[in-house]
Amino acid sequence: MEIDMILEPLAIRQTMNMQVGGEGMAIEQYMTEEGFFMKDPESGGWIKLPDEMYKEVTGQMAGVTETPVDFTMYEEYAEDFTFEETNDEYFLTLVGSGEKFSELMKEMLEKNMPVGADESMMGETDMKVGKVDMQITIDKETFFTKDFDIIMTMDEQGQQVKVTQNIKGTMTKINEIDEIKVPKEILDSAQEMNQGMNQQ
Numbered sequence: 001m002e003i004d005m006i007l008e009p010l011a012i013r014q015t016m017n018m019q020v021g022g023e024g025m026a027i028e029q030y031m032t033e034e035g036f037f038m039k040d041p042e043s044g045g046w047i048k049l050p051d052e053m054y055k056e057v058t059g060q061m062a063g064v065t066e067t068p069v070d071f072t073m074y075e076e077y078a079e080d081f082t083f084e085e086t087n088d089e090y091f092l093t094l095v096g097s098g099e100k101f102s103e104l105m106k107e108m109l110e111k112n113m114p115v116g117a118d119e120s121m122m123g124e125t126d127m128k129v130g131k132v133d134m135q136i137t138i139d140k141e142t143f144f145t146k147d148f149d150i151i152m153t154m155d156e157q158g159q160q161v162k163v164t165q166n167i168k169g170t171m172t173k174i175n176e177i178d179e180i181k182v183p184k185e186i187l188d189s190a191q192e193m194n195q196g197m198n199q200q
Contacts (some may be wrong), residue, residue: 011180046190
């Protein structure tokens with residue numbers, strides 16, 4: 001995922017690149033005060049999602065600063081981190097396993113879901129943490145987080161299922177994005193979601 005984001009007022013431009021059935025697929029989205037727009041990867045046309053969905057997603061994003069690099073998430077795990085530094089950077093590393101880290105893992109997964117994803121699915125799975133391996137790099141001068149690399153191994157209880165998820169992120173252009181606007185050609189051409197469905 002590539003995301004440009006402004007917090008006040010909340011505005012997001014997002015592109016998700018996925019492999020589906022061996023073929024590449026890119027899903028582009030804009031979410032601003034002008035509405036929630038998504039590009040149909042098959043037709044190439046733009047769809048304007050219902051206002052209700054926009055309000056629901058902006059509500060979910062109200063705590064958008066609580067990302068994997070919001071350190072208030074890790075206060076109770078502070079003693080589990082190791083700390084290193086160079087001339088320019090701080091490195092925080094966390095390696096843990098067991099029940100203690102289950103809630104942390106669940107919280108991180110929820111906060112890394114794509115915009116509009118169904119978070120209720122998380123509550124329906126019974127996952128147990130096997131291991132968490134996390135590295136965070138912080139700029140020594142600004143204290144801005146530069147990047148993070150999180151590997152989580154989970155077991156689904158009652159089934160012979162093991163899942164390993166690797167989340168990597170790089171933070172750039174902090175406080176440098178002035179605005180995110182939906183291009184005029186998208187505003188002019190986007191079909192209302194219900195209208196597009198009725199035409200199919």
